[in-house]
Amino acid sequence: MAQDDLMLMGEFFDHVSEDYDVVHMSHVDRGEEFYQALSLPVAATQLPVKVLDIGCGSGLELEAFFAKASNAHIHCIDLSARLMAKLLSKYADYAVTAHLGSYLTYEYPRNHYNYVLASSTLHHLLDAEKSKLFLALREALIPGGRLIVGDYYLSPAAAAKKLAEYDELVASGIDLSNGKYHFDVPTSAVHEMELLTEAGFTPVRTVWESSNYAVIVADKR
Ligand SMILES: C[S@@+](CC[C@H](N)C(=O)[O-])C[C@H]1O[C@@H](n2cnc3c(N)ncnc32)[C@H](O)[C@@H]1O
Secondary structure (H helix, E strand, C coil): CCHHHCCEHHHHHHHCHHHHHHHHHHHCCCHHHHHHHCCCCCCCCCCCCEEEEECCCCCCCHHHHHHHCCCCEEEEEECCHHHHHHHHHHCCCCEEEEEECCCCCCCCCCCCEEEEEEECCHHHCCHHHHHHHHHHHHHHEEEEEEEEEEEECCCHHHHHHHHHHHHHHHHCCCCCHHHCECCCCCCCHHHHHHHHHHCCCCCEEEEEECCCEEEEEEECC
């Protein structure tokens, strides 16, 4: 693969925005169930809980969330203006705010959110990049708050192979750091849990999994 074959992250998701929901769902084993499972760890409430959705895309994860917490205030961050526009139109009747930009450089408020959602977005990042982000997200949660990560995971051997491909591209002079380009470098669910534990979340557990996706819940005590 050469640099010309790669697209910048936001541009890629703008480019695929029209068919995104259908195409993305076709890549997720038991996709409908996955998007329900992301809200399994959410307590049903009428309170205006504060929620951050990083890499929100078109908001596939929000329908089940609002079914449990219809008065939630959700702040959405994404690089794709087109997917964000879809989300804002779909959830126009709910309390949703949007930030077009990177969740890696966003200035998070401290001790603010009841929930942080990260659905299908962290598999573009390396361990060190995720670890830094997990520390920032932990700071952004209130004590008792909860990070819900749902993502695409591989076996440790398949993840190592993908990482070798990533390293080869970097060695050829392409800067893939911080998910600059759309290139998947998924880890294993077990390793993701280790990174979350190292970032100070406890307990960390998997609440749902299929052949290629899992939902991990990580609490801030
Ligand atoms: C596969 S989509 C997932 C969208 C949605 N959460 C879902 O589950 O359908 C990944 C999304 O993450 C966004 N994204 C990737 N890296 C990002 C970053 N550093 N900052 C903000 N958004 C990012 C992309 O623009 C894209 O919309």
